[in-house]
Amino acid sequence: MPYFLIAVSNILGGSTYAVTTAALKGFPAQDLMLLRMALCAALFVPMAWLGRRRLAGATRGDWARLWAVGLFGYALPLALGTYGVKLSSATTASLLVGIEPVTIVLLSAVFLGEALTGLKVLSLVLGVTGAMFIAFQGFPSLSGVFTDRLKGDLILATHGSCWALYSVLGKSALKRVDPLDFTAVTSIIGFAGVALWAAPGTTPSAWAAVPPSAWLATVYLAAAGGFLAVILWNVALRQVEASKVANFIFLQPVVGVLLGVGLQGDPLTAWSAAGGALVLGGMYAASRA
DSSP states (O other): OOOHHHHHHHHHHHHHHHHHHEEEEEEETTHHHHHHHHHHHHHHHHHHHHHHHHHOOOOOOOHHHHHHHHHIIIIIHHHHHHHHHHSSOOOHHHHTHHHHHHHHHHHHHHHHEEEOHHHHHHHHHHHHHHHHHHTTTTTTTTOOOOHHHHHHHHHHHHHHHHHHHHHHHHHHHHHOHHHHHHHHHHHHHHHHHHHHHHHHGGGGGGGSSHHHHHHHHHHHIIIIIIIHHHHHHHHHHHHOOHHGGGGGGGGHHHHHHHHHHHOOOOOOOOHHHHHHHHHHHHHHHHHHH
């Protein structure tokens, strides 16, 4: 059952990159992040209120992890992902999220004491090489122009690594904090972090002119990508090791690429395909380890 929940969570997560592209056609990046997080936090407020008595028993260390997850494992990668998709493409974002499970393997060894075996090292090498091929469309060269597309790709690679903090930092807290309470609190903290940074630069007066399709995409990002998918992930993560769920993230590139190419018309180059294959190979090596 936990693996089924993880699979559904990653299918929903993989769909968010193409949906983010659709939402960005109506909203500036900062406005989209603020609205998405606000709607998501609103869904979690009743859940946090119901779990307030259980949260009273959380230790200072647990609260430190909750804040770290909310700000650096949720708000930060969400912001990076939104800007990265805007500068690059949904297909590239879907491929580069494969850096997340590779990073989970490394951080799990450092912070959770899980063994760093030869297969895990291989997964790191394959993942980083694949991300390099996707971002630079070949071997890296400093002679080229630092284009917006390359900036977006590098941001997306960083965003994939930051998402790993959510699982690794959250794993320890989930030993004592209920998964639903954990999800609600970290989402509300994430909204607070995004609001402090993004709210001053948003333009609410222009929201009335935003097309319904962009609003619908934003609601989907909040309800499916930010609410349901995260609940399923944390419920499952409490029952299995962080490094064991890493290989399920391969569903995100598959779903994301299919939607990006099929719905958004994103190009899929030979270098992107080769890089994606290496990233998937890294995820497979991580799962075998």
